[in-house]
Structures are given as structure tokens and as C-alpha cells.
Amino acid sequence: MRNCEMPAGTMVVGTADTHWYWGVSLPQDTYHALTFVGAKRLSEAPIALLERSLPPDTKSRPITFNGAADATFRVARRAIGQGWLRVGDAFIAPDPLSSSGLYIAVLTAIQSARVINTILRRPSDVLTAETFYKNTHREMAAHFVAATASFYLSEESGPVAKVEPSANSHELSFPLSDLILSPSAKLHLVPTLTNDFVVMAPGLVRSNKPPVVFVDGIPVDRLLAPLQAGGSLASAVSEWIELAIPSRLRFVQFLLENAFLIEKRKKRNS
Numbered sequence: 001m002r003n004c005e006m007p008a009g010t011m012v013v014g015t016a017d018t019h020w021y022w023g024v025s026l027p028q029d030t031y032h033a034l035t036f037v038g039a040k041r042l043s044e045a046p047i048a049l050l051e052r053s054l055p056p057d058t059k060s061r062p063i064t065f066n067g068a069a070d071a072t073f074r075v076a077r078r079a080i081g082q083g084w085l086r087v088g089d090a091f092i093a094p095d096p097l098s099s100s101g102l103y104i105a106v107l108t109a110i111q112s113a114r115v116i117n118t119i120l121r122r123p124s125d126v127l128t129a130e131t132f133y134k135n136t137h138r139e140m141a142a143h144f145v146a147a148t149a150s151f152y153l154s155e156e157s158g159p160v161a162k163v164e165p166s167a168n169s170h171e172l173s174f175p176l177s178d179l180i181l182s183p184s185a186k187l188h189l190v191p192t193l194t195n196d197f198v199v200m201a202p203g204l205v206r207s208n209k210p211p212v213v214f215v216d217g218i219p220v221d222r223l224l225a226p227l228q229a230g231g232s233l234a235s236a237v238s239e240w241i242e243l244a245i246p247s248r249l250r251f252v253q254f255l256l257e258n259a260f261l262i263e264k265r266k267k268r269n270s
Contacts, residue, residue: 036071036096071096073148079137080115080130087112092140095148104140111136111193118198129198132191139210176234176252178263181227185260187220206258216247223251233261 010025012033023033074093076086087108094100111133118129190203192213202221203211212220223243226236233252240248255261 034096073144075141075145076137080133085112085115085133091137092144094144098144098147100144100147114193114196115198117196122197125198128191128200132193132198135191135210176237177232178265179233179261180230180264181224182260182262185224185227185255187224204260212254215251216243218242232264 008025008027012021012023014021020036021033022036023031025031073095074089076091079086079091088105089101091108092104094104115129115133119126186205187202188205188211189200190205190211190213191198192201192203194201201213201219203213204220204224205211214220215223218240223236223240226239227233233255237248237252240251243251
């Protein structure tokens with residue numbers, strides 16, 4: 001759109017009845033807008049979508065439709081193979097609304113460099129490196145599938161209420177000395193990045209979620225060692241001197257939320 005009177009650099013983001021839109025005013029009094037619509041809504045003319053995406057005080061200005069592109073979220077069937085691997089959009093091409101394209105490009109560039117480094121310099125760890133990259137691909141794909149679905153769910157169903165967890169949802173009614181490690185807390189060797197290589201390291205396994213290998217750079221098996229030796233949570237926390245106080249609290253919250261801690265008497269009764 002030309003003859004736009006908005007100051008250059010003004011960004012407009014919002015939703016209409018059938019689509020999302022993103023626009024920005026540029027120098028020379030122009031305004032460029034993108035509209036995002038699910039495939040089921042493509043029966044409407046693109047120019048009509050653009051017209052309803054304009055700021056209210058600019059709708060009398062002439063606009064021009066430049067073109068359309070398929071921005072469908074895509075995930076590669078395979079992330080790595082014999083002598084090749086995928087990065088960036090070839091790895092995962094996210095929906096534009098997620099604003100994650102640059103993040104995926106940078107992350108996969110860093111991780112793929114270490115995967116290649118491991119394959120070339122540590123031939124015995126080729127399988128470990130390939131497994132790590134496949135796991136990363138699967139976990140990221142699942143995350144972005146859920147994120148993309150939420151965009152278009154809110155488009156079709158209206159705003160989705162966000163329920164914030166209560167600050168006291170895991171407030172303890174008993175002292176830390178009464179908590180010990182649950183038998184469900186299992187450490188398994190999993191592929192992970194360590195410095196410039198992919199190696200096998202102990203990770204705390206969770207159902208349908210990525211394992212936790214480090215907490216603020218500290219190996220999780222080192223943090224769990226006092227608990228695995230039969231100590232209470234209170235004694236373990238006192239030994240986590242490498243973790244800052246806020247990080248200790250977050251890790252305790254994580255252990256509680258994933259049911260990795262139980263009361264002593266429950267273990268005695270089981």
C-alpha cells in the first residue's frame with residue numbers, strides 16, 4: 001500500500017475473523033502486509049484478506065496484491081543419513097506465525113557442526129551422533145506441531161483462555177527431610193552435546209519428554225547422587241552448592257512436578 005501516513009517502522013499484528021496478519025510501515029510512505037490463513041479458508045480472494053488486514057485509518061488508500069506463497073509447516077521425513085544431514089528449513093520449516101525460522105537455522109547449524117565433528121573425529125561414536133540428531137529432530141517437530149496447531153485453533157475457535165498454574169500448586173505440606181527419590185526416577189545413558197562432541201551421558205528420563213542431562217550446566221546425575229544414596233531432599237539440596245538458590249528451587253519444583261520425589265513413609269509402606 002502506498003501513501004501510508006504511519007511513521008516508518010510502525011508494526012501492526014492482529015487477527016481478523018478468518019486470518020492472522022502482520023504488517024509494517026516502511027520508508028517512502030509504504031505499508032507492507034502479510035496475511036496468514038489456513039488452507040481450508042483459501043476460498044476468499046487474497047486481495048479481500050489484505051483489505052481487512054489494513055489499519056482502520058488507511059483503508060481508503062490504494063493497495064496492490066504482490067503474490068502468495070505456500071507457508072505450510074513442514075517437517076523432513078529424515079534428518080540425517082549416510083553422508084548427509086539437514087539444517088534450517090530443510091530440517092523443519094516452521095509456520096511463519098511461530099517466528100522460529102531463525103532460531104531453527106541457528107540451532108541446527110550449531111548442533112549439526114558438532115554432529116559432523118563427532119562423526120569425523122570419533123568414528124566409534126557415529127551411531128551416538130546420528131541418534132542425537134534424530135532425537136532432536138523428533139522433539140523439535142513435536143514442539144512446533146503443537147505450537148502451530150494452537151495458532152489456527154485460536155483462529156477458528158476464538159481466543160483460548162490461558163490458565164496459569166497456581167504459585168502454590170506444589171507447595172509442600174511437609175519438610176524437605178521427609179522427601180526421598182522415587183523408584184520411578186531412572187537415569188539412562190542418552191546422546192547429548194558436551195563441548196564439541198556428541199557423547200553418551202546419564203539423563204533423567206521422562207515419559208514422552210526429552211531427558212534432562214544438565215541443570216544449569218551441572219550433570220543431573222551429580223545432583224541426584226545424594227538422593228540415589230538414600231539421602232533426603234534436604235540433605236541433597238544442601239550439597240547443591242554449584243547451583244544458585246533460584247536454580248535449586250526450580251530443580252526441586254521440576255522433581256515434584258514429574259513425581260520423582262516421594263515421602264519416606266510411602267516408600268516404607270510400598
